[in-house]
Amino acid sequence: DTAVSQTPKYLVTQMGNDKSIKCEQNLGHDTMYWYKQDSKKFLKIMFSYNNKELIINETVPNRFSPKSPDKAHLNLHINSLELGDSAVYFCASSLTAGGEKLFFGSGTQLSVL
Amino acid sequence: GNSVTQMEGPVTLSEEAFLTINCTYTATGYPSLFWYVQYPGEGLQLLLKATKADDKGSNKGFEATYRKETTSFHLEKGSVQVSDSAVYFCALSVGQGAQKLVFGQGTRLTINP
Numbered sequence: 425d426t427a428v429s430q431t432p433k434y435l436v437t438q439m440g441n442d443k444s445i446k447c448e449q450n451l452g453h454d455t456m457y458w459y460k461q462d463s464k465k466f467l468k469i470m471f472s473y474n475n476k477e478l479i480i481n482e483t484v485p486n487r488f489s490p491k492s493p494d495k496a497h498l499n500l501h502i503n504s505l506e507l508g509d510s511a512v513y514f515c516a517s518s519l520t521a522g523g524e525k526l527f528f529g530s531g532t533q534l535s536v537l
Numbered sequence: 538g539n540s541v542t543q544m545e546g547p548v549t550l551s552e553e554a555f556l557t558i559n560c561t562y563t564a565t566g567y568p569s570l571f572w573y574v575q576y577p578g579e580g581l582q583l584l585l586k587a588t589k590a591d592d593k594g595s596n597k598g599f600e601a602t603y604r605k606e607t608t609s610f611h612l613e614k615g616s617v618q619v620s621d622s623a624v625y626f627c628a629l630s631v632g633q634g635a636q637k638l639v640f641g642q643g644t645r646l647t648i649n650p
Contacts, residue, residue: 428580459640467581467626467640480637514580524569524630526638528580 427451430515430529437505438537445500445532447515455479455521456498458490461512461531473498474521505536539564543627543641550617551649558612558644560601560627568629570594570603570610571638575624584612584625619648 430447437443449456457480458470472480473492487503502509515529544559562568569588573581585594590605599614610627627641 465642467638467643469637472637516580524571524586525583526573526581528573528575528582530578530580 426529428515428517428527428529430513430532432532433530434533434535436535436537439505439507441505442501442503443505443534444502445513445515445534447498447500447529449496449515449517449527451517451519451527453517453519453523453527454495455518455523456492456495457516457518457526458498458500459514459516459528461514463511467514471498471500472521479521502534507536510534510536539568539629539631539639541627541629541639541641543625543644546624546643547645547647549647549649552619553616554648556612556614556617556621556646558625558627558646560610560612560641562608562610562627562629564608564629564631566631568631570601571628571630572599572601572610572612573626573628573640575626575643577623581626617646617648619650622646622648 428449455474457472459467461467471490476492489501492498512531516526540563571586572584574584575581585596587594587603593602601612624643624645626643628638
C-alpha cells in the first residue's frame with residue numbers, strides 16, 4: 425500500500441484550463457503539504473494543512489486553491505492554467521505540524537501547452 | 538533568507554566507488570539538516586538527518602556531518618551500489634512550529650555495474 429498517493433501521475437493540458445491534483449495519505453498523519461519542483465529542480469513549499477486547517481500559505485497565485493476535505497486528503501485545484509505552471513507537484517505528509525520527517529508522494533508532472 | 542546549494546549533477550560512478558555529494562547552506566538561526574532520496578518512480582523519503590553542529594547522521598551506509606564552521610552537510614558513502622541510483626536532496630529547516638523544509642535542487646546519481 426502506497427503511504428502517500430497522488431493522482432494523476434502525468435497531466436497535459438491547454439492554457440486557460442482548470443485542473444485538479446488529488447492526494448491521499450494512509451499514515452494517519454495530521455499534516456499535509458504541497459510542494460512545487462521548478463525547472464531548476466528546486467522544491468518549494470506551497471501550502472500546508474494541519475487537521476484540515478491551512479497553516480502555511482506561501483506566495484502562490486490565488487489561482488491555486490488547496491482543499492482538505494479531511495485530514496487524509498489534500499487536493500490542489502488550479503484555475504486558468506498558465507505556461508509557467510508547468511512543473512512537478514509533490515504532495516507530502518508528516519505526523520504533526522512540527523514533524524521533521526516528511527513522506528512524499530511520487531509527484532504529478534503537469535505540462536501546460 | 539534560508540537556502541541550500543548542492544553540487545550540480547548528474548553524477549555517474551562505478552559500483553563500489555566512493556561517493557561525495559556536496560551540500561552547503563545559508564540559514565538564520567540554527568537549522569536542522571536533512572538528506573532526502575528519491576528512487577525512480579517513488580516519492581522523496583528521509584535518508585538521514587542531523588539537528589546540531591558536529592552531529593553525524595547515518596543510514597544505509599550513507600553519512601553526513603553537520604559542519605557549522607563551513608555551513609556544510611556533505612553526503613558520503615564508502616562503496617556505492619547500483620541500487621543507490623536515485624536523486625538526492627539536501628534540505629534544512631529552522632525554528633519550531635509548522636514544518637517548512639527548504640530543499641536544494643537535487644543531485645541525480647547513477648551507479649553503473
